[in-house]
Amino acid sequence: MTVGDFEHKNQPRWSEYERLVEGMEKGKPGAEAGQLPRRFRELCVDLSLAEYRMYGERLTEQLNAQVIRGYEMLYRNRRGGWLMAAEFVLAGFPQAVRREWRLFGLCNAVFWLPFFAVMLSATYDIQWVQAILGADGMAAMDQMYGGKEDQIAHLRSEYGSNFMMFCHYIRNNVGIDFRTFAGGMAAGLGSLFFLFFNGLFMGAAAGYVNHACNPESFWTFVSGHSSLELLGMAVAGMAGMRLGLALLSPGRLPRVRALAEAARLALPLILGAALMTTLAAVVEGFWSAQLLPSALKYGVGLGGWICHIAYFTLAGRRVTYAP
Amino acid sequence: MTTRKLDTLQALELAEGVEIRLRVAGPMLRAGAYALDFGIRLVVMIAASLVLALSGIALGDRVARGMLLLAVFLLEWFYPMLFEAGKRGATPGKRAFGLRVVQVTGSPLTFGQAFVRNLMRWVDGMPWFTYGFGLASCLATRRFQRLGDLAAGTVVIYDRPPVMPLPATPPPIAPVPLPVGLTADETRALVLFRERAGLWSAPRREEIADQASALSGASGATGASRLMAMAHWVQVRKQAAAIPNRNHARSNNK
Known part of the structure; x- marks a missing residue:
């Protein structure tokens, strides 16, 4: 059977197959789309035959391309939607955080130890804080929290500034989460750096405010979104550390395989971290700067921390979740 | 024992029992696709800022500025992600260059893979947005994978293989049997x-x-x-x- 015979004999089937695949690619599968798997398998056999019989590169390339086209369509991922998102929030994400509880401890320690160390150092010696913040940083803190009255609320009084700040926080903070995750690629050093750096800087800011500004205006502002934002950052760090550890100690897998496996485990973490940070931006944009009684704002902040502890320890305990 | 060949053709066996060949795309072409995508993003950004500057009169200056920040964020991180997770598996730039992103197994990308691959872009782009790390990784791996590709388990391939020029086949010759068996x-x-x-x-x-x-x-x-x-x-x-x-x-x- 020569190339010509082979092509001549099978051409009708191939054109039929092409028609079906094209319908799928355009998102308009016809009534006989159910035939596609069968036609696909036939085409696979044709390709093997063409390869075996050495029908030449032109034909094998053509069949190869057609098989790939069909493969892309048949093995397409059609899952998604609200149900999956709900499953992820209610079970997948807290389960992933619990599974990596050691990393949760590590990342929180890398953030909170420098935070408290620097913040408390302000009561003994303000120089550390001054060195970290620099002149510009201190001026900015003075401008926001320096006076007796609530300056942040005044800064936000102009129409639309809440929305603008919300967008700014999303861009800035979610971007930091993503970089913290990607930084894990440097054997985890990038993730640790971001956590440590933010711990130092925020600790310095808090220490400076306690020392030189009006602490109440600062703490009432940050309390509302603190749990979402800081835990979100720690979770992003966990995702990055998962990658970094896979590179450092791949176990019995080759490093590249270990990395791909780790990325699969880290995916729910970074998705959840992005979600938390986005929510933090909503709170920070629209709630934290409102002029409300301090007790209410502290209460909401504390409530946030309690909710998070409950969420991470209890949510999705009885559910088996397979992403 | 054969040595590993340096080849842009990657043979894969499917569950259907057939072997397909993926043509892996190299860094040159991908850089071109990236440049095109960059241009597209730039144009979208300029258009968005013009529209928002005009609508800022109605919406308020700060709302417009906020939306612009949001647009920057989305274009920065989600532009490649959403296109690659979509049906075509390629950003507009990649499509123009005839490329697409697939899993190393040849099947289409999942959203998670597109997500991971494009977050890693930040590392690949270092140092100083030159894509030095990505290039080094491409050259060090057999399938031209940048770091994001390695983490997500993806490769960039030619979507439609280039058409081979068909030279006139030499006239039929009297067949000569092979003296030895060949692989x-x-x-x-x-x-x-x-x-x-x-x-x-x-x-x-x-x-x-x-x-x-x-x-x-x-x-x-x-x-x-x-x-x-x-x-x-x-x-x-x-x-x-x-x-x-x-x-x-x-x-x-x-």
């Missing part, structure tokens, strides 16, 4: 030599044929024509073994 890969190389012979000048053809003078037992023009005769013999024999209208699924083994 499948060697046979394939022999047949490809015959098919592509029309693409090369005669001296080039002989130069290539001289590499296999042990097989043909001759060098120069004689060697080249004998190799082609042998390739002809292989093809004739393989194709004669196939009887029309037989059950194709059970072709005899090699």
Whole structure:
């Protein structure tokens, strides 16, 4: 059977197959789309035959391309939607955080130890804080929290500034989460750096405010979104550390395989971290700067921390979740 | 034991029992696609800022500025992600260059893979947005994978393989039987030599044929024509073994 015979004999089937695949690619599968798997398998056999019989590169390339086209369509991922998102929030994400509880401890320690160390150092010696913040940083803190009255609320009084700040926080903070995750690629050093750096800087800011500004205006502002934002950052760090550890100690897998496996485990973490940070931006944009009684704002902040502890320890305990 | 070949053709076996070949795309082409995507993003950004500057009169200056920040954020991180997770598996730039992103198994990307691959872009882009790390990783891996590709388990391939120029096939020759048995890969190389012979000048053809003078037992023009005769013999024999209208699924083994 020569190339010509082979092509001549099978051409009708191939054109039929092409028609079906094209319908799928355009998102308009016809009534006989159910035939596609069968036609696909036939085409696979044709390709093997063409390869075996050495029908030449032109034909094998053509069949190869057609098989790939069909493969892309048949093995397409059609899952998604609200149900999956709900499953992820209610079970997948807290389960992933619990599974990596050691990393949760590590990342929180890398953030909170420098935070408290620097913040408390302000009561003994303000120089550390001054060195970290620099002149510009201190001026900015003075401008926001320096006076007796609530300056942040005044800064936000102009129409639309809440929305603008919300967008700014999303861009800035979610971007930091993503970089913290990607930084894990440097054997985890990038993730640790971001956590440590933010711990130092925020600790310095808090220490400076306690020392030189009006602490109440600062703490009432940050309390509302603190749990979402800081835990979100720690979770992003966990995702990055998962990658970094896979590179450092791949176990019995080759490093590249270990990395791909780790990325699969880290995916729910970074998705959840992005979600938390986005929510933090909503709170920070629209709630934290409102002029409300301090007790209410502290209460909401504390409530946030309690909710998070409950969420991470209890949510999705009885559910088996397979992403 | 054969050494690992340096080849942009990646053979994969599917569950259907057939082997497909993916053509992996190299860094040059991908850089071009990236530049195009960058241009597209720039144009979208300029258009968005113009529209928002105008609508800022109605919406309020700060709302417009906020939306612009949001647009920057989305274009920065989600532009490649959403396009690659979509049906085409490619950003507009990649599509224009005939590329697409697939899993290393050849199947389409999942959203998670598109997400991971594009977050890692930040690391690949270092130092100073030169994509130095990505390039180094591409050159160090067999399938031109940047770090994001390695983490997500993806490769960039040619969506539609380039059309091979069809040279006039040399006239049929009297088939010459192979003196020794060849492996499948060697046979394939022999047949490809015959098919592509029309693409090369005669001296080039002989130069290539001289590499296999042990097989043909001759060098120069004689060697080249004998190799082609042998390739002809292989093809004739393989194709004669196939009887029309037989059950194709059970072709005899090699």
